[in-house]
Amino acid sequence: MRNLKIDPRRLWDEIHETGKIGATAKGGVKRLTLSDEDRRVRDWFRMRAEKLGCTVTVDGVGNMFALKAGKNPNRLPIAMGSHLDTQPTGGKFDGILGVHAGIEVLQTLADNDIQTDAPLLVINWTNEEGSRFSPAVMGSGAFVGAFSQAEVLAKTDRDGVSFGSALDSIGYRGAQPLGAMKMAAYFELHIEQGPYLEAENKDVGVVTLVQGIRWFNGQCVGMDAHAGATPMHRRADALLGVARLADRLEAIALAHAPHAVATMGVIDVKEASINVVPGLVHFTIDLRDPSDHVLDAMEAEIQKALAEIGARSGVTLTINRFWNAAPLPFDPVCVDAVRQAAAKSGFTTRDCTSGASHDAAYMQNIVPSAMIFVPSKDGLSHNELEYSSLEDCGAGAQVLLDAVLLMDEAGH
Numbered sequence: 001m002r003n004l005k006i007d008p009r010r011l012w013d014e015i016h017e018t019g020k021i022g023a024t025a026k027g028g029v030k031r032l033t034l035s036d037e038d039r040r041v042r043d044w045f046r047m048r049a050e051k052l053g054c055t056v057t058v059d060g061v062g063n064m065f066a067l068k069a070g071k072n073p074n075r076l077p078i079a080m081g082s083h084l085d086t087q088p089t090g091g092k093f094d095g096i097l098g099v100h101a102g103i104e105v106l107q108t109l110a111d112n113d114i115q116t117d118a119p120l121l122v123i124n125w126t127n128e129e130g131s132r133f134s135p136a137v138m139g140s141g142a143f144v145g146a147f148s149q150a151e152v153l154a155k156t157d158r159d160g161v162s163f164g165s166a167l168d169s170i171g172y173r174g175a176q177p178l179g180a181m182k183m184a185a186y187f188e189l190h191i192e193q194g195p196y197l198e199a200e201n202k203d204v205g206v207v208t209l210v211q212g213i214r215w216f217n218g219q220c221v222g223m224d225a226h227a228g229a230t231p232m233h234r235r236a237d238a239l240l241g242v243a244r245l246a247d248r249l250e251a252i253a254l255a256h257a258p259h260a261v262a263t264m265g266v267i268d269v270k271e272a273s274i275n276v277v278p279g280l281v282h283f284t285i286d287l288r289d290p291s292d293h294v295l296d297a298m299e300a301e302i303q304k305a306l307a308e309i310g311a312r313s314g315v316t317l318t319i320n321r322f323w324n325a326a327p328l329p330f331d332p333v334c335v336d337a338v339r340q341a342a343a344k345s346g347f348t349t350r351d352c353t354s355g356a357s358h359d360a361a362y363m364q365n366i367v368p369s370a371m372i373f374v375p376s377k378d379g380l381s382h383n384e385l386e387y388s389s390l391e392d393c394g395a396g397a398q399v400l401l402d403a404v405l406l407m408d409e410a411g412h
């Protein structure tokens with residue numbers, strides 16, 4: 001393999017250059033999807049890619065593709081990418097690192113007068129964050145066919161502005177049909193957004209799979225009653241039932257350590273009133289683990305808990321699973337390329353599972369894909385204090401470059 005070195009300082013400076021677009025007082029970035037800040041960072045991306053000799057195309061939901069020709073026009077491009085949108089209190093690195101690293105890879109090749117055999121592609125996916133238009137990971141989801149273009153364009157934000165009109169107003173509704181850009185492989189460099197790499201002092205995470213996610217809506221039915229006149233033993237307190245379940249969820253997840261997590265993110269007391277024993281409560285459950293067997297076991301334990309708590313509390317607890325994303329392993333060849341690339345530079349690595357969903361998770365459904373993680377300080381993200389060091393960002397970009405070159409040389 002060629003011995004090319006990316007320039008960590010240049011990468012760092014460019015991350016901080018676009019970090020000015022939507023910069024917040026606390027050092028973060030607020031760049032909501034299809035906002036004027038999003039338009040400005042997209043303009044930057046287009047300008048930077050065109051300077052590198054790329055052809056930039058845009059599809060019908062605003063996904064941007066910067067294509068650099070290879071020597072062999074018959075090969076499909078090897079892709080790199082992530083997203084440039086952020087949360088309202090976002091940081092400078094989540095998503096942004098992966099797009100900038102793709103640009104840095106192309107710049108390094110240009111500096112060394114190297115043209116790869118396969119074409120290369122750097123992608124900026126629309127609306128990964130999902131904070132203005134729900135759900136998240138929308139652009140890549142639409143690209144792989146998880147949502148239709150019409151469905152995406154009709155989504156509205158809290159002010160009633162449609163995705164389609166917001167896309168038009170920043171001038172990024174492209175003519176390219178969704179899914180038309182074919183590729184041989186997809187690599188995404190991303191910050192870990194969790195604590196493991198930093199805690200174990202590793203340079204780079206080799207992401208082997210995206211963990212499974214199951215979402216449930218729940219309901220607890222008790223009986224509304226007077227808070228002063230109803231003795232404790234005659235109550236059917238729906239909120240107490242849900243509180244007992246929340247406590248049990250923690251125990252169930254801890255029993256399946258180290259990966260399992262369970263979260264009750266919403267508890268909604270219907271017609272809540274200070275002097276009424278709650279009669280009806282809606283709640284949600286989010287379960288995640290890398291193994292479907294563990295998720296099955298947790299779900300069975302939750303069902304058992306619902307019956308037990310219901311009997312004890314005099315309430316009826318039910319849950320309804322409305323989303324089940326199975327654990328998704330990344331492509332073994334792409335994962336191996338990441339592993340070899342990290343070894344080549346002598347980086348210490350750890351196998352990781354992705355706790356969050358990412359554009360790469362959708363891409364893996366149609367294109368061999370893999371992810372590279374770099375450490376997040378204190379495991380923080382979706383926070384203005386999110387931080388990955390210059391060295392860590394540089395290490396990730398170096399692995400991205402070498403993984404892409406490996407795939408190019410192997411003829412994938």
Ligand SMILES: [Zn+2]
Pocket residue numbers: 083094095128190
């Ligand atoms: Zn992200």
